[in-house]
Amino acid sequence: MISQLFVLSQRGDNIVFRDYSRDVHKASAETFFRKVKFWNDDGEEDAPPVFNVDGVNYFHVKVAGLLFVATNRVNVSPSLVLELLQRIARLIKDYLGVLNEDSLRKNFVLVYELLDEVIDFGYAQTTSTELLKSYIFNEPIMIDSAVMPPLGAASIFVKGNKRMPGTVITKSVVANEPGGRKREEIFVDVIEKISVTFNSSGYILTSEIDGTIQMKSYLTGNPEIRLALNEDLSIGRSDYASSTAVILDDCNFHESVHLDSFDTDRTLSLVPPDGEFPVMNYRMTQPFKPPFRINALLEETGPLKAEVIIKVCADFNPSINANTVLVQMPVPKFTNRVNFELDHESVGNTTDFKEANKRLEWSIKKVVGGAELTLRAKLTFSQELLGNIMKEAGPVSMTFDIPMYHASRLQVKYLQIAKKSKAHNPYRWVRYVTQANSYVARL
């Protein structure tokens, strides 16, 4: 199955290296890293997640700036190996609280312990955070998460919602709280990644929502949990669904989820295992209201001059803010100078012309719902343009996070914890966030 497994830092250093069957040479990590680094001559293209060099198959996933790599010589299911690598990364995160180069280096003995139990002689064994607890003896060495850059989707909450305790999401499943007693809590995150393509006149060409309901439980005693979703939720194309209904194209569920009452009242019941896991993944192509409208205009204003006007309208409730908004647009390759003009100077608004890849970048720290922002940029060219200027520039793309916004209108109506004792009530956090996956407006 798998011959070796290793974790490399961004610079290609071996942090963890495990050889299971010794049929792949020792220098594989070096071979791999060189191949990935110089996949093609200009270094523009990424190496695919699976490739073969001299009869050795290399599988890798990138998580938190680290490369998790497996090698072997036999023909196996690539998705099995990639899923396994991804799972190993998540396991390590569950145990260490934070997954990054520093935490990995400090805890590599614990990581070896984990790897030994997860894979034996190349064969996948158990990857359950819970079952593994009894085999892991090293205590995680916690790194100071406050100084660490926030990671992954969950980090949004730290910035977006002040009520949320900042450390919880970086809590290890095994380490004890400073106070000695564990805090009983459960997190349910509805994370939606949206993709929208607007044509030049602002009509939506394609749109899709890829959503995940993610759960992370720190409840003791493994109580059963019931999660109720919108009652008007339907899956697959149904003819009778009203226009207000939420219609998912398709979805899948975590192994632990029981769907017995899902068909009648859209309730999921499960005994959540330890650690972070996706309860449900879903996909929706039903039309929805995009959170931002983008208008972009490009005009030649002289022989060596052109002007770009980008207007962004936040089409959501003023009580909600979008964070870390970034608008980008490639400009003609002969552009050598850009003068920016913002309609009103607001704090946290920065503009930049990336000369190397000929791109305008406009970043906005915070956009309040209902706001309308305009950027004007005057371009100067070093040479006269030959063809149509519209074919030389664009499209405008946007990235953003909007906490407490759910584009699909899918909702967690309630979260019920079945527990006998009424002495204490665990904290329950249900959070929403919408992120841009591919948000593009064509010129």
Added chain:
Amino acid sequence: MLTSFNWKSEVTDLRSQLRQLAGSRAPGADDAKRDLFKKVISNMTIGIDVSSLFGEMVMCSATSDIVLKKMCYLYVGNYAKVNPDLALLTINFLQRDCKDDDPMIRGLALRSLCSLRVANLVEYLVGPLGSGLKDNNSYVRTVAVIGVVKLYHISASTCLDADFPATLKHLMLNDPDTQVVANCLSALQEIWTLESTSSEEAAKERETLVSKPVIYYLLNRIKEFSEWAQCLVLELVAKYIPSDNSEIFDIMNLLEDRLQHANGAVVLATSKVFLHLTLSMADVHQQVYERIKAPLLTQVSAGSPEQSYAVLSHLHLLVMRAPYIFSSDYKHFYCQYNEPSYVKKLKLEMLTAVANESNTYDIVTELCEYAANVDIPIARESIRAVGKIALQQYDVNAIVDRLLQFLEMEKDYVTCEALVLVKDLLRKYPQWSQDCIAVVGNISSKNVQEPKAKAALIWMLGEYSQDMPDAPYVLESLVENWDEEHSAEVRLHLLTAVMKCFFKRAPETQKALGAGLAAGLADFHQDVHDRALFYYRLLQYKVSVAESVVNPPKQAVSVFADSQSSEIKDRIFDEFNSLSVIYQKPSYMFTDKEHRGTFEFSDELANLTINAEAGDSAVPAQRVEANDNDLLLSITEKEEGRDAASNGSAYSAPSYDGASATSAASQSLADLAFSSTSGSGQAPASSFAIDDLLGLDFSVGAAATPTPPPLSLNPKAVLDPGTFQQKWRQLPLSLSEDFSLSPQGVAALATSNALLRHMQSHSIHCIASGGQSPNFKFFFFAQKAESASIYLVELLINSSSAKSQIKIKADDQSTSQAFSTLFQSALSKFGTA
């Protein structure tokens, strides 16, 4: 972390510290040891050799601290192999730990014991393994089962003598713990697959794994298994052949909810079961495609980019096999601007495949957006995709307009790609020549630099010189700059184009032709020189003959050859949910024989009969095809081969790839050199070289008359692929031999179908062939004269090592040796005729 210059002193330092602590029972000693052990392991990880500390590490390991024990096990496992003498030191404490009261310690110790991998210590393994398999703790049993595989790899005979496989089989069918069951299954698959090459019994045992009782036993418990073990079971179920349709539906009903699993590997493994079970039921098979479509699309959008890519590759395979099922889902295959190129490339191919009457407009509009993309390789691929859709005959009118717009975009790479496409388009739809020529005529050859595009432009200039007023003058100026033209391909095209132009507009072209031929004769490139000489002699002989050779009337190409034979595609489909799908080649092309593993389980020939099903089998399936990444290039080459066969004039075909010409020439030269040193067969070899160079295949009928063999074959034997497959499966292997090919034979392999024709002249017929240089594979059959007795042959050739292997199966086993002699004698003559 250590820096390299002081690591030696660091190791010495560690050693003395370890010695100090070795016997210490002082409080806090374990903590100090932990820190030291961590340092040792950390050095080991970054590749510093700390094996010299072996003795000290073992001394320190006498402890009850489990964290220390684990680190010590890790260390010992890593270095025991290079220190077999020292490894003996560890046996004692490991064996003792194997009897510990704590099952965790027992398991860990057993795992480490089996990981030592020292051949002369295997005797110490058998006892602990035997009791481990019987342990009442499931953790110890799971470890022991994998331990058996480890033992097998160190010493197969010890493992078999202890009768461990039988124990595993018993455990697999009886153990209450599903991880033990799953490990048994993995272990038995691995052991029996490796054993089956030499033992009939093991092969039978392997077959019993896919028998009904085992499959049903596993299926009934499938939900208890971990997701990884589920994948293992599903992979096995995909090999099971149910006895009737109701069984098929039972299995599918049982597994249907696996398609809703969050783990992509489980979903793909389930899809494979569904696809393979329904192969014989066309309508249900199609419903399976419909059923798995949505779950697979969800997997593509749910996981990490890497997981998504693995699933998308499989979706790509399905789309290629049954595009019509996905034609309404085309929007899912639109590229997102931030996707990596390898994803975009797959999506472009899928978009091309699903284009039909109703969606072509949308798809081509979308592709045209990408053509202006900043990502230039993807922009190029998009333009090619537009061209391919045009060749599929939907809405050609609109597409030709767009292609012509590309030419007017004045981006050099866009122009280049578009030129190549317009050329291919004109070969299929000559009726568009007027519109295209008007636009192409406006393109200055100075703005076209890429050889392929330049060659395409020059071809159009030659082909349509009657419609392009300044064609002779453009060609003339190109000839004038002969020395600046670095690409032999372009120069070859230029020669042909000048010739064609001359036949149509002699007075205007005469000067250019003279200059061109003179430059060609002086050219240092062998092919260019030879072509110029050939044209010159043709013209000398008779102009009308020259015209009929260089510019014969052409027919529009109706179907361009596909780059992959349908056999290879079926083979890949057979290996669904494996790397074959990602690499787009069957596993025998990228794995060594000893590493094929359990995926070779299925019958070698399981897919030969499905040939007719694939939509693009317009080309004869029996050909050896180079798997060229550049589809367009290979299209023109293949098609050219067909021109050559039908017209007898390879040079009138529009595109001749310089690289392949060069290699053919050099091969022929090597051939000549060899013949002259060996001193025999020089004449035939050189005549072959010329034939090859010209693309004229005279070798077909010229096979040497064989000396009458003791066994004679029926020259008109017939066998359909279905019967072949059935026979191949039923008959036992009667003979397998390895031998070397002659260098001439290897050289002649470069000509496609030459081997097939050659063998046919010896009454041995090819039924299927495939492979990619240097590995080729052929299936032949022959029939004994005046008898119904059939011989089946699998021939594997590695052209770089000139090694080949045959496997013969025969109705009449007694004559298979005689047939093998006949086959090898026929093969040894290949290339020399």
